[in-house]
Amino acid sequence: MSPAKRAGSGSTPEKAATTSGKAATARAAKKAGTRTGSTAAEKAGQATGTKPTMTGKGAAETTGAKAAARGAAGTGQGAARPDEVGSGSRSSSSSGEALATYRAKRDFGRTPEPSGGPEPSPDGVRRFVVQRHRASRLHYDLRLEVDGVLASWAVPKGPTLDPDVRRMAVHVEDHPMAYAEFEGVIPEGEYGGGDVIVWDHGTWVPHGTDDPAAAIRDGSLHADLAGEKLAGRFVLVRRGGPDAGGREQWLLLHKHDEHAVPGWDPEQHDRSVLSGRTNDEVAAAPRAVWRSDVAPEEAEVSLDEAPEVPEWDPPTVEELEALDALGARGTWVLQGRELALTNLDKELFPGREGEAPVTKRDLVRYHARVGPHLLPYLFDRAVNLNRFPNGVTEAGFWHKEVPDHAPGWLNRWRYEEARADDTKVYFVVDDVPALAWMANYGAVELHPWTSAAAAPRRPTWALIDIDPGPATSFDDALVLARLYRAALEHLDVRGQPKVTGKRGIQIWVPVAPHLGFEQTRDWVETVSRAVGATVPELVSWRWHTSEREGLARLDYTQNAVNKTLVAPFSARPAPGAPVSVPIEWDELDDDELRPDRWTVRTVLERLAEAGDPLRPLVGLPQELPEL
């Protein structure tokens, strides 16, 4: 457990920041080939006394340039909210004051900030970068390394080699070195939201001074740039300000030297020097997201690498015996957490014929035991709850917001992009006690988001939902599932079916998270239309249930932010507490297969024998082929 987390006691925005920062930290740590003490993975390991198993790819993928950027990033203070034209205020770029404007403008929650002052690059070489940034308006951000930070100007028309052109340049706040190699998207709704490419980069040397910070304060800097596009001597000179918003207007021009090119237009050179991609291409399939709510060395979230998923231990025999020994209510100590359990003998589910009802104690016990299998699907993402606190014979209700009374150790995530009427603070269920708490809360169905909390607009699963109508038999659903199997095999796409525990079948397809929901939704729709076209007598495309004539719906619309399907191994609100269970494709041909074949009483035995065929696909960064 991280110190930050232990200190938390229920102030939700702060805890939300902690959670998201932690998830980002896990990625950043993996990228760097190290692990920090605050990853959820370690927390889980410490809580259970087991060293977490790290999956996924390691640091080998990190390019040298990235590694160099991160090396420099470690010395940065504060964090970056990428500026927009005209909306930043200037900074002196002097050490000590550096990045103070960022810190003043931002709330990092509990994320610890690095200590120590800025340092020059180890080799004494000063770097520069120009990012082409499409925010509310297109502009180019010229950033020069000065005393361990990036002194920055927003240049609406971009720098040019044409010596007869003067460009307006707004002096904006210093950015941390960690931002220098960032290329990707900044989420909508955040400051500077839009897309960013590294339009040029290289090294620079101040001319006529060995104290460029002082030169900037004095309003005139000559800089010799050696980039891939820009070269030669540039002059930055202050022309006015600061205005009411603290902004200074500067001019940027190129000297008449051997690198000058009359008529040179930056828009004619619009590709990234890192990836060769345009802003349009980066926006369509970004490889990274910049978070504004965490410290800069954690702020870049790669979309090319899946999050590490830890492993969890089941409860011990002694812990389960302690649960059985409780009366109708009491405190259960599970993996170091104290759970205040209530109404343990309440019947949550009627029994199936000839079976005893399923009590809340049974569901708590099930959640604890199935945790190691269920948590990989909940880890690091928001979860929507379908609650039945009075039992499944009464109507349930959707619940998303973390209530005030929830214990402080439960992880939360703050949905920054939520609309005004949307839930802001969600649960992130990432350990076994949290799952047990959910059962006590009457959260029968757990519906995880298809996107990770760190990048809510980037799904990691594409979902195919064979939603039976009243006239759809299970045999019909199997026909449709087999058609999907043929389609996925033909396309060489990996996915796995699961029975829903009610009447349907879903197919979960892992995807690389640089894809957006529009892409997963369109892809699933296209495949589904093809499947449906082969058996039109089984499928309706009508939106309203009443118009479907009882036919099945191949529902691709759940591929959207905050739309969800039930988690694997979550119980369903029906007699006997049936469970949604991933299956092998071959099991579609098993005569004994039923959509509600397994219950909370039988699925652990199934898991012991057959395992979980979907688990190897968690985090698989699969591309979806063009159709």
Ligand SMILES: [Mn+2]
């Ligand atoms: Mn910008």
